[in-house]
Amino acid sequence: MKQVAPNRMKYKQITNPWSSRFTIDYYNFNNTIHSLYEYNPFDDQSYVKRISYLEGRENLAHRQELVQILRSFHAPELLHPKVEYNLQRLSQSDSVVVIGGQQAGLMTGPMYTIHKAITIIQIAHNEEKKLGRPVIPVFWIAGEDHDLDEVDHVWIQDDRAQLVKHRLDYEDKGKYPISSLKIKPEQLHIWLAELSKLLPDSPYKQEWLKRCTSLITEPISWTRYFARLMHDLFGKWGLILIDSSDLALRKFEVSFFQKLLEKNQILSEKVAKAATQFEKLGYDVPVELSDQKAHLFIHADGERHLLYRDQDEWFTKEGQHRFSTEQIIKILHDSPEKFSNNVLTRPLMQEFLFPTLVFVGGGSEVAYWGLLKEAFLEMGLQMPIVFPRPSMTIVDRRVQKRMEQFQLTWSDLVSDLEKKKDEWLEHQTHVDFSAMFDDLKLKTEELYQPLIKILKKEVGMDLNQMAEKNKQKVWEQIDFLAQYTERQFTLKHQTVLRRWDELISTLSPRKRPQERVLNLLSFWNRHGLEWIDQVISDPFIHRENHLQLIIM
Numbered sequence: 001m002k003q004v005a006p007n008r009m010k011y012k013q014i015t016n017p018w019s020s021r022f023t024i025d026y027y028n029f030n031n032t033i034h035s036l037y038e039y040n041p042f043d044d045q046s047y048v049k050r051i052s053y054l055e056g057r058e059n060l061a062h063r064q065e066l067v068q069i070l071r072s073f074h075a076p077e078l079l080h081p082k083v084e085y086n087l088q089r090l091s092q093s094d095s096v097v098v099i100g101g102q103q104a105g106l107m108t109g110p111m112y113t114i115h116k117a118i119t120i121i122q123i124a125h126n127e128e129k130k131l132g133r134p135v136i137p138v139f140w141i142a143g144e145d146h147d148l149d150e151v152d153h154v155w156i157q158d159d160r161a162q163l164v165k166h167r168l169d170y171e172d173k174g175k176y177p178i179s180s181l182k183i184k185p186e187q188l189h190i191w192l193a194e195l196s197k198l199l200p201d202s203p204y205k206q207e208w209l210k211r212c213t214s215l216i217t218e219p220i221s222w223t224r225y226f227a228r229l230m231h232d233l234f235g236k237w238g239l240i241l242i243d244s245s246d247l248a249l250r251k252f253e254v255s256f257f258q259k260l261l262e263k264n265q266i267l268s269e270k271v272a273k274a275a276t277q278f279e280k281l282g283y284d285v286p287v288e289l290s291d292q293k294a295h296l297f298i299h300a301d302g303e304r305h306l307l308y309r310d311q312d313e314w315f316t317k318e319g320q321h322r323f324s325t326e327q328i329i330k331i332l333h334d335s336p337e338k339f340s341n342n343v344l345t346r347p348l349m350q351e352f353l354f355p356t357l358v359f360v361g362g363g364s365e366v367a368y369w370g371l372l373k374e375a376f377l378e379m380g381l382q383m384p385i386v387f388p389r390p391s392m393t394i395v396d397r398r399v400q401k402r403m404e405q406f407q408l409t410w411s412d413l414v415s416d417l418e419k420k421k422d423e424w425l426e427h428q429t430h431v432d433f434s435a436m437f438d439d440l441k442l443k444t445e446e447l448y449q450p451l452i453k454i455l456k457k458e459v460g461m462d463l464n465q466m467a468e469k470n471k472q473k474v475w476e477q478i479d480f481l482a483q484y485t486e487r488q489f490t491l492k493h494q495t496v497l498r499r500w501d502e503l504i505s506t507l508s509p510r511k512r513p514q515e516r517v518l519n520l521l522s523f524w525n526r527h528g529l530e531w532i533d534q535v536i537s538d539p540f541i542h543r544e545n546h547l548q549l550i551i552m
Contacts, residue, residue, distance in 0.1 A: 009534055013546035016391050017414045018513050022283050023363045026388060027545035032281055036274070036370035038383040046385055047127060047357065051096065053382055054355045058093050066353060067091045069248045070240060078227060080235030087240065089134040096133070098124040099350065100360035100389065101140025101244075104178050104226035105151045106168055107212065108233075111515040111523070112362060115392045117230065118532065120360050121237045122540040123387060127357060135357060136240060139230060140350065143179030143223040143245030144297070144340035146304040151178060151222070154519035155509065159200035161398075161502035163509050163517075166195050175303040177340065179223040179245035185216045188225070199525045208524045233529070237536060244346070249353075250336045256352045256379075257296075257332055257339050261325070263378060264294050264309055270374040271295075271344060278370065286367035287343060295345045298331075299338040306342070347372055348379050356384040363388065390542040393507060393514045394523055394531075395551045402503045405496075413507050414547060421500040428493055437482040441475055448474075513547075527552055 016023075025033050029040050039046035067090050074083060089095050100120050102113045121137045128135040145151075153167035168191050170181065196209050215228040223243050230241060242249065260267070268291065275285045294307040298316065305316035314323045323331070332339055341349050347369055350356065361369060366388050376383045395413070403413070406424060448471040456464035509517040523531075531552055542548065 009531060010551045011538075012410055012549045012551060013544065014410050014414065014549065016545055016547040018391070018547075019545050020363060020367075022286075022367050023388065024545050026366055033370075036277070036373060037386055038373060038376075039385040041358070041385050041387040044130070047131060050357055050385055051131060051133070054096055054357070055094075058355070060093055063093065063355070064091055065252060069246070069252055070242060072248060073243060073246050074231075074241065078231045078235065078241060080231065080238075082238035083231070083235050083240060086134075086136045086238040090136050090240065092134060094133045095136055096355045096357040097136045097138045097240075098127065098358040098360065099138040099140055099354055099356055101142055101242075103142050103145050103147070103151050104223040105154075106519075107154050108226065108229055108520050109151060110155070111392070111394075111518055111520060112389070114233070114520055114532070115515055116360060116362070116389050117234050117239060118536055119387075119389050119540075119542075121234065121239060121536050123358055123360065125536075126540045137238060138240045138242060138354065139234075141223050141226060141230075141241060141243045142346075143221075143243040144177045144304070146175045146177055148176075148178065148181070154195070154521060155517045156195070156199060156519055156522045156525075157502075157505055158198045160498075161505055163505045164198055166191070166198060175305070177245050177299070177304055179221050179243055181222045182219045183216065183222055183225055184219050188216050189213055195521065199521065202525050204525055204528045207528070208521060212521075233532065244349075245337075245340065247337050250339070253349060253353070254332060254336045256349060257336065258329060259379065260296060260345055260348070261294075261329060261332070264296075267345075267375050267378060268293070268295070268309075270378055271371050274371040274374060283367075286364060286371070295342045297340045297342060298328075299340070304340065343368055344372065344375075347383075348375060348381065351376065351381045351384065352379070358385045358387050360387050360389050391513065391515060391547045393547055393549050394527075395507075395549050396527065397552070399503060399506055400551070402499055405499065406503075410549065413549070414513075417500070417504045417508055418511070421497070421504065424500065425493060425497070433482065433485055437478055437485075441478055444471065444474055444478070 027042075029042060034040065039050060067087055070090070071079075071087050074087070090097070098120050100116050102116060103109065105113060108114060117137075117139055120139060124135045124137040148170060152170055153165050155163060155165055158164045168183075168188070192209060192212055196205060199205060211232060212229065215232060216225055220228075223245065227241050227243065230239070268289075272289060272291075275289055278285050292308040292310055294309045294314065296307045297304050298307045298314075298321070299305070300316060300321045305321065308315050308317070312325045314325065314328045315321060343365075347359070350359070359369070366386055369383070369386050373383050393414070399413070402408075406420070408420070412420060448467065452464050452467045452471075455467055506518075507514055531550065535550065
């Protein structure tokens with residue numbers, strides 16, 4: 001493995017301004033939150049207790065079959081020696097996993113995908129040392145998801161540090177599982193070449209372009225390309241991948257899908273009860289619920305449809321397709337690939353499949369897992385440790401330079417930077433232009449009112465109305481001059497304002513956290529990839545509701 005430059009990076013933690021009240025309470029893990037979950041993720045004893053539980057439910061035959069499915073999925077090009085080593089270790093009865101997942105975003109999607117993989121690997125390494133047993137990192141690719149609009153683009157900063165959305169055009173935008181969509185190599189190669197022109201020149205541009213291009217030489221599924229890129233980045237760390245839409249896996253899941261169908265009514269009741277508890281505790285329910293939602297999808301007419309239930313009848317939205325319980329179970333056994341989970345049944349399926357020590361999730365995932373404690377028990381399972389993914393923001397030399405120029409503190413970096421920018425601009429003059437022009441309009445009003453009265457009295461007719469219109473035209477000219485003054489004043493400070501815009505597009509693009517918008521290629525192009533290895537190698541210390549700044 002290539003050595004990263006020593007001391008190239010440092011870290012700083014600040015209070016995370018984007019955290020919800022629920023997330024803040026989860027980090028405190030008080031008695032209120034504790035009732036919704038099985039384990040406190042910040043208590044070392046939770047990990048010991050979870051291991052004890054997993055030892056009691058061990059099913060070696062199940063484990064061996066799962067490993068065989070995973071090995072087939074990875075073959076041939078996703079079998080880095082470290083991945084093969086971890087597959088072998090996963091077949092051992094004493095091994096456990098740390099797992100998390102994401103949609104198959106183009107070029108891995110927003111940076112939180114990378115941050116999640118880093119966290120999964122870090123926790124696995126950390127807990128393996130503590131527990132003295134194999135702890136395997138696993139990344140779950142949500143291949144059954146059908147929201148193409150969410151994954152078919154990247155946001156990057158161009159050579160002027162402006163935000164650009166670069167979309168991969170796809171002909172058919174039906175509700176098809178992402179894993180069923182094929183990407184043609186020539187299509188992606190052209191798209192990558194266009195992307196390279198948008199990004200600034202750097203020592204790393206040809207590196208990422210060559211590597212990303214080389215990963216597709218034949219038509220492959222959207223999720224397979226995602227898996228190849230994730231393996232290219234994290235295979236050396238032994239990260240095992242799983243495509244939730246893999247056919248062999250789906251066949252393996254049939255018995256559990258049948259159980260989800262048979263227990264659907266009572267599972268819905270358990271979730272609804274938990275949602276009521278959420279509301280009593282003063283939290284917003286994290287997902288939209290209804291009595292008839294089955295929390296499963298069925299594929300019909302080539303598309304993915306949410307399944308609803310009414311007693312023993314099952315149907316898709318607006319009743320396009322209807323099935324009896326007997327019919328739907330027959331479809332499951334005949335064509336298991338036609339079924340998939342939603343956000344509330346996916347955690348249950350994941351726990352059925354893997355001996356999970358820790359699930360790593362983002363803030364919204366952690367929240368909706370809080371609806372499932374009783375659902376896990378109903379399925380004969382137990383909710384694993386739910387660990388909140390750390391939020392990370394990358395701060396480079398450009399940002400530090402702008403901080404010094406604008407006299408910003410670390411906390412300012414994640415405040416309302418647009419407001420800070422406006423305040424800075426206001427301080428560049430002692431004149432309040434807005435007040436000045438408002439005063440001018442007021443004085444105009446004071447001059448016109450006596451005139452209008454005289455004209456109305458002495459001349460009559462419609463001169464008072466004409467004078468009023470004339471006054472309005474004068475005001476329009478004052479407004480025009482005010483707007484022109486504002487534009488010219490902004491133009492005078494255009495160079496510095498561009499630096500503000502660069503800062504904003506880096507730290508809070510689209511007024512959102514950096515990790516929820518910008519794609520890896522913005523950072524790969526500027527910094528290479530060594531920083532990823534260094535972050536993984538550094539001690540895992542995340543235990544508070546902080547935003548971790550990675551300073552390069």
